[in-house]
Amino acid sequence: MTLKANHYLLTFLFTVITIFYAKSQIAISNTSELAKIKGGTTYIAMKDPSTEKAKKFIEVFKNNWTISKFEFIKYSEIEDYLSPNSSFLTIGGYETNVQFIKLYQNGRSKNGINYSNTHLYLELWTCADNYFENKKDKKSFENKDKIQVARIELFTDFETLADPDKIFQSDYDGDGHIRNWRPGILKNYLQSLMNYLNKSKNRTLFSETINEKEIKNLKNEILYVPEYVLMKFNKFTGDETKKHNEKSIFKDYKFKYQLLSKDELSEKILVDNTPFYYLIYIKSSTDKYINVINSTTGEIIYSKYSPVSYNIKSKDLKKLQKQVQQ
Numbered sequence: 001m002t003l004k005a006n007h008y009l010l011t012f013l014f015t016v017i018t019i020f021y022a023k024s025q026i027a028i029s030n031t032s033e034l035a036k037i038k039g040g041t042t043y044i045a046m047k048d049p050s051t052e053k054a055k056k057f058i059e060v061f062k063n064n065w066t067i068s069k070f071e072f073i074k075y076s077e078i079e080d081y082l083s084p085n086s087s088f089l090t091i092g093g094y095e096t097n098v099q100f101i102k103l104y105q106n107g108r109s110k111n112g113i114n115y116s117n118t119h120l121y122l123e124l125w126t127c128a129d130n131y132f133e134n135k136k137d138k139k140s141f142e143n144k145d146k147i148q149v150a151r152i153e154l155f156t157d158f159e160t161l162a163d164p165d166k167i168f169q170s171d172y173d174g175d176g177h178i179r180n181w182r183p184g185i186l187k188n189y190l191q192s193l194m195n196y197l198n199k200s201k202n203r204t205l206f207s208e209t210i211n212e213k214e215i216k217n218l219k220n221e222i223l224y225v226p227e228y229v230l231m232k233f234n235k236f237t238g239d240e241t242k243k244h245n246e247k248s249i250f251k252d253y254k255f256k257y258q259l260l261s262k263d264e265l266s267e268k269i270l271v272d273n274t275p276f277y278y279l280i281y282i283k284s285s286t287d288k289y290i291n292v293i294n295s296t297t298g299e300i301i302y303s304k305y306s307p308v309s310y311n312i313k314s315k316d317l318k319k320l321q322k323q324v325q326q
Helices: 003-012 031-039 052-064 075-081 129-133 158-162 165-169 183-199 215-219 262-271 314-325
Strands: 014-017 026-028 041-046 069-074 086-103 109-127 146-153 223-226 257-260 277-284 287-294 300-306
Touching (some): 041 075, 146 183
Antiparallel strands (some): 086 109
16 A cells, blocks of 8 residues: 555545434435436546455445446545546445543543543545635545545454554555445345435434344344354453353253354345345444344344443344344
8 A cells, every 4th residue: 555545544434523424224314416426427436446356345235336427446546537527336424533531620621531432334425615715725535525425333452443444555455454344245235225215314323223024024034143142352451352151141042043154144145136134233432233134125124232341242132032022
């Protein structure tokens, strides 16, 4: 990666802010930008679109991106394609810094604990019109010139949260740093994203999403679960080498389920024409999402959000069990 590309990624794709806004796994905003997106070209940025690893994902985009014309570019080329009719799909993120302040009776204050949370996501965005109107007066493009239209939360390992630039230094497969990221999983995300964008409605979910009719199919069908859900995160050390006990986690889920690797799940989504359901667990910093997805349509038929939660728990499956039974 060139120094120019690295500087661009750190400056334009990653934002540091001080206020935390929780979002759903897939969020839609600024729908007034959709006409611009549909009438223009979306540039899908990668480290290098010509690599073999990237080609598998590119094929998924070719088959499932329907909202606009699209091209594949390198991250280092983004500034070259900025125009009023351009939109971009990139991996981005933000960091929230929080500091507690202790107040004393005499009115004095003292700084307390200082900590930060990092969120990474796949982001669809456009460039604000006033950037082009005032371009002569600006030295370069800045994050404040971006208008976010959609984002899909990514569950990265702790190593990447500590150093987000690892994502941009990796091929488009994330080099194993992203857990909810394989060609098949991306296919379903794109299907769901296209559906939401075509509805042109803002989407920020803090409460549950449930397809009450379809979720009942799990009474008789297998719920496929990627093995990474058993990863146990230590919030004090960042250690991710230990695993939860499978029987303890699934003790309250009485229906059929099957663990499989991410690669097995991805391949099953891509080649199996018979609809099935699978669970996706996402930890975005301190936010937790438990989703059940239809493999054919990409629809999220069940979604539960939990703030300040670091690991999957048996009660998460118990909630799902209860919803299936209703």
